[in-house]
Amino acid sequence: xxxxxxxxxxxxxxxxxxxxxxxxxxxxxxxxxxxxxxxxxxxxxxxxxxxxxxxxxxxxxxxxxxxxxxxxxxxxxxxxxxxxxxxxxxxxxxxxxxxxxxxxxxxxxxxxxxxxxxxxxxxxxxxxxxxxxxxxxxxxxxxxxxxxxxxxxxxxxxxxxxxxxxxxxxxxxxxxxxxxxxxxxxxxxxxxxxxxxxxxxxxxxxxxxxxxxxxxxxxxxxxxxxxxxxxxxxxxxxxxxxxxxxxxxxxxxxxxxxxxxxxxxxxxxxxxxxxxxxxxxxxxxxxxxxxxxxxxxxxxxxxxxxxxxxxxxxxxxxxxxxxxxxxxxxxxxxxxxxxxxxxxxxxxxxxxxxxxxxxxxxxxxxxxxxxxxxxxxxxxxxxxxxxxxxxxxxxxxxxxxxxxxxxxxxxxxxxxxxxxxxxxxxxxxxxxxxxxxxxxxxxxxxxxxxxxxxxxxxxxxxxxxxxxxxxxxxxxxxxxxxxxxxxxxxxxxxxxxxxxxxxxxxxxxxxxxxxxxxxxxxxxxxxxxxxxxxxxxxxxxxxxxxxxxxxxxxxxxxxxxxxxxxxxxxxxxxxxxxxxxxxxxxxxxxxxxxxxxxxxxxxxxxxxxxxxxxxxxxxxxxxxxxxxxxxxxxxxxxxxxxxxxxxxxxxxxxxxxxxxxxxxxxxxxxxxxxxxxxxxxxxxxxxxxxxxxxxxxxxxxxxxxxxxxxxxxxxxxxxxxxxxxxxxxxxxxxxxxxxxxxxxxxxxxxx
Amino acid sequence: xxxxxxxxxxxxxxxxxxxxxxxxxxxxxxxxxxxxxxxxxxxxxxxxxxxxxxxxxxxxxxxxxxxxxxxxxxxxxxxxxxxxxxxxxxxxxxxxxxxxxxxx
Numbered sequence: 001x002x003x004x005x006x007x008x009x010x011x012x013x014x015x016x017x018x019x020x021x022x023x024x025x026x027x028x029x030x031x032x033x034x035x036x037x038x039x040x041x042x043x044x045x046x047x048x049x050x051x052x053x054x055x056x057x058x059x060x061x062x063x064x065x066x067x068x069x070x071x072x073x074x075x076x077x078x079x080x081x082x083x084x085x086x087x088x089x090x091x092x093x094x095x096x097x098x099x100x101x102x103x104x105x106x107x108x109x110x111x112x113x114x115x116x117x118x119x120x121x122x123x124x125x126x127x128x129x130x131x132x133x134x135x136x137x138x139x140x141x142x143x144x145x146x147x148x149x150x151x152x153x154x155x156x157x158x159x160x161x162x163x164x165x166x167x168x169x170x171x172x173x174x175x176x177x178x179x180x181x182x183x184x185x186x187x188x189x190x191x192x193x194x195x196x197x198x199x200x201x202x203x204x205x206x207x208x209x210x211x212x213x214x215x216x217x218x219x220x221x222x223x224x225x226x227x228x229x230x231x232x233x234x235x236x237x238x239x240x241x242x243x244x245x246x247x248x249x250x251x252x253x254x255x256x257x258x259x260x261x262x263x264x265x266x267x268x269x270x271x272x273x274x275x276x277x278x279x280x281x282x283x284x285x286x287x288x289x290x291x292x293x294x295x296x297x298x299x300x301x302x303x304x305x306x307x308x309x310x311x312x313x314x315x316x317x318x319x320x321x322x323x324x325x326x327x328x329x330x331x332x333x334x335x336x337x338x339x340x341x342x343x344x345x346x347x348x349x350x351x352x353x354x355x356x357x358x359x360x361x362x363x364x365x366x367x368x369x370x371x372x373x374x375x376x377x378x379x380x381x382x383x384x385x386x387x388x389x390x391x392x393x394x395x396x397x398x399x400x401x402x403x404x405x406x407x408x409x410x411x412x413x414x415x416x417x418x419x420x421x422x423x424x425x426x427x428x429x430x431x432x433x434x435x436x437x438x439x440x441x442x443x444x445x446x447x448x449x450x451x452x453x454x455x456x457x458x459x460x461x462x463x464x465x466x467x468x469x470x471x472x473x474x475x476x477x478x479x480x481x482x483x484x485x486x487x488x489x490x491x492x493x494x495x496x497x498x499x500x501x502x503x504x505x506x507x508x509x510x511x512x513x514x515x516x517x518x519x520x521x522x523x524x525x526x527x528x529x530x531x532x533x534x535x536x537x538x539x540x541x542x543x544x545x546x547x548x549x550x551x552x553x554x555x556x557x558x559x560x561x562x563x564x565x566x567x568x569x570x571x572x573x574x575x576x577x578x579x580x581x582x583x584x585x586x587x588x589x590x591x592x593x594x595x596x597x598x599x600x601x602x603x604x605x606x607x608x609x610x611x612x613x614x615x616x617x618x619x620x621x622x623x624x625x626x627x628x629x630x631x632x633x634x635x636x637x638x639x640x641x642x643x644x645x646x647x648x649x650x651x652x653x654x655x656x657x658x659x660x661x662x663x664x665x666x667x668x669x670x671x672x673x674x675x676x677x678x679x680x681x682x683x684x685x686x687x688x689x690x691x692x693x694x695x696x697x698x699x700x701x702x703x704x705x706x707x708x709x710x711x712x713x714x715x716x717x718x719x720x721x722x723x724x725x726x727x728x729x730x731x732x733x734x735x736x737x738x739x740x741x742x743x744x745x746x747x748x749x750x751x
Numbered sequence: 752x753x754x755x756x757x758x759x760x761x762x763x764x765x766x767x768x769x770x771x772x773x774x775x776x777x778x779x780x781x782x783x784x785x786x787x788x789x790x791x792x793x794x795x796x797x798x799x800x801x802x803x804x805x806x807x808x809x810x811x812x813x814x815x816x817x818x819x820x821x822x823x824x825x826x827x828x829x830x831x832x833x834x835x836x837x838x839x840x841x842x843x844x845x846x847x848x849x850x851x852x853x854x855x
Binding site: 252260269 | 832
């Protein structure tokens with residue numbers, strides 16, 4: 001095959017490629033035809049374009065032929081291409097044709113996967129559908145719609161004329177080419193018929209119009225779905241639209257502050273603060289006192305009312321003063337008697353004495369209450385305190401409230417108490433502290449204990465037992481202050497009917513309780529409840545401390561027992577014996593000899609005991625319940641007794657061991673009872689409390705307080721020794737038989 | 752003689768107070784107690800190194816109550832600040848120290 005032919009084939013291929021790019025959709029048919037037309041024109045075209053240089057083999061055309069309008073088709077050619085290139089072969093020594101005739105070199109060949117838009121599958125599919133309809137009257141369309149692209153077809157056409165096996169084209173085209181050969185032959189027959197004629201253009205136009213109409217047909221109705229980006233509407237969910245949202249909080253509040261610091265500012269600040277602190281401390285101190293003074297707001301109010309009105313206060317003082325003066329005037333005679341009267345008739349009575357009634361003092365508000373205890377003030381000999389309450393064994397009447405009073409009386413003003421303090425229930429006992437005369441310990445009917453400071457304007461207790469934890473379970477019968485502890489803490493003992501002896505220590509703000517002893521009786525209980533036998537506990541009624549040995553004390557119980565105990569041992573009694581048949585009301589140590597003590601009881605007897613002995617030295621039967629008995633502080637052998645039938649009885653062991661030296665009725669009326677007795681520690685005066693809240697002061701006649709005078713000749717005996725001697729002399733007769741019995745009448749003759 | 756006595760008395764009166772004295776504070780009681788504690792600790796620890804003390808105060812307060820605290824420790828200074836309410840502590844300590852801590 002000459003290379004020229006090969007070249008033309010290539011040219012045509014490229015031409016058709018460029019033309020196919022310009023083609024409109026579904027205009028494949030004309031393009032192919034144009035290519036086929038172009039083939040014969042090709043050589044001619046190159047000549048026509050260069051008219052000035054006319055090769056010799058150019059066709060000689062007439063003017064008419066030249067003028068004839070021929071539709072021109074643009075083609076890409078390479079005009080200066082050499083048709084017969086030779087190269088000199090040195091081996092042969094001659095020219096040989098240049099074999100490598102290709103005017104271009106294939107540098108890279110890429111197979112495209114892109115499909116041109118017009119050839120996209122949708123179009124093809126549509127076309128396929130329509131082809132089925134049109135297949136009868138348009139065979140060419142059918143041909144074009146087979147999967148061949150135009151290039152391939154051109155190639156096949158070229159290959160028809162040429163030899164096969166060109167490596168430039170893919171094999172598959174070649175394979176397909178065989179399938180399409182028959183069709184190609186048919187095709188080629190048609191264009192060949194038209195190719196040489198001048199009617200080429202009109203035919204092309206016809207064809208074009210035909211294809212156009214068919215294209216219109218195809219374009220109109222159908223729309224295929226987009227396969228790459230297609231979603232069923234029903235499968236679509238609602239789209240969540242994201243939005244930006246901002247919230248601003250209110251800014252934190254701000255303040256301005258400015259200051260400046262220097263050394264003197266710091267110094268001043270400290271000084272100011274320090275002085276403030278000092279003031280507060282002082283205030284606190286005052287407050288503390290005030291709190292002690294008035295814990296309850298009600299009392300505070302009252303106090304404020306009093307303190308606020310200065311004039312009222314002054315008036316009160318004046319009124320008090322006036323009352324004193326009037327009392328002194330009206331009671332002048334009694335006051336004189338109190339001080340100076342000595343019964344002159346005593347001289348003629350032997351050893352008997354009398355009692356001179358001085359004042360009868362009554363607190364009107366509480367005239368139905370018992371005088372439950374009397375205590376002389378250690379500081380003022382003319383002042384004493386009494387407690388008023390319901391007596392033990394007498395429950396408060398249901399219609400009257402259970403009240404009690406603590407009253408301070410002065411002999412200077414017998415018409416009205418100096419100090420009145422109403423308590424929440426019956427006050428049962430009290431005691432003045434020996435060194436701090438303003439401290440008053442009070443025991444109550446319901447088991448409470450309180451300590452009052454009578455020097456303060458307030459009526460509130462300084463210390464009060466706790467209703468839940470500390471208080472006694474039953475009525476408190478006696479309280480006794482004892483010596484302060486080595487570190488100065490005040491403490492006192494109390495005895496209650498719940499059978500316990502307690503020690504109370506006054507702390508800063510409260511009393512601490514220590515149970516010293518529980519009075520256990522060694523009696524088998526007669527009644528056992530449900531098989532449980534309770535230990536019997538003695539109901540304590542009175543307590544007396546040894547005057548010299550403060551650790552030893554005696555306790556009397558309601559059952560008539562006397563216990564001798566020591567504060568050191570709580571589970572052990574030094575002595576325990578049945579002293580009386582009935583309740584022991586008082587135990588009192590002799591003021592001169594601590595080994596001798598007396599006890600009085602409801603069984604109408606007063607017994608004098610010696611220490612460590614279970615047998616009384618003396619028994620005095622008074623035929624009536626004895627409510628109180630005390631040794632006289634003036635004489636070692638004299639003691640006073642009060643009975644419930646309103647008699648005050650005095651005995652002097654030195655004078656007569658069997659007969660009293662004085663028996664004096666205090667109140668003639670029978671509903672009265674005498675409850676308590678107290679000797680003044682300085683003046684020969686006793687006070688007697690009754691069940692009608694009256695207090696009677698009585699003066700002892702000289703015979704009741706006879707003191708042993710040292711003999712004119714002889715040694716210098718002190719009164720103390722003489723009194724002791726007198727007592728022992730009196731008691732010697734009653735002691736155990738081994739001691740010498742001294743006849744009693746000897747004593748009387750002595751005096 | 753009397754003058755001497757007076758002078759002596761005056762001398763005796765000059766007591767150096769070293770306890771912490773809070774001058775201005777609008778914190779809650781709990782916070783106040785803690786802050787005072789922090790300041791005392793720092794000032795006692797570092798003695799005359801006020802820088803270190805202030806740093807410690809700041810750091811500890813930051814740790815305790817969240818960041819951006821400020822602290823001033825010194826013998827003489829003047830400040831004008833804007834602070835978040837309830838976070839101001841202005842106190843004296845040791846008799847010669849002014850301390851101010853606040854939060855921005």
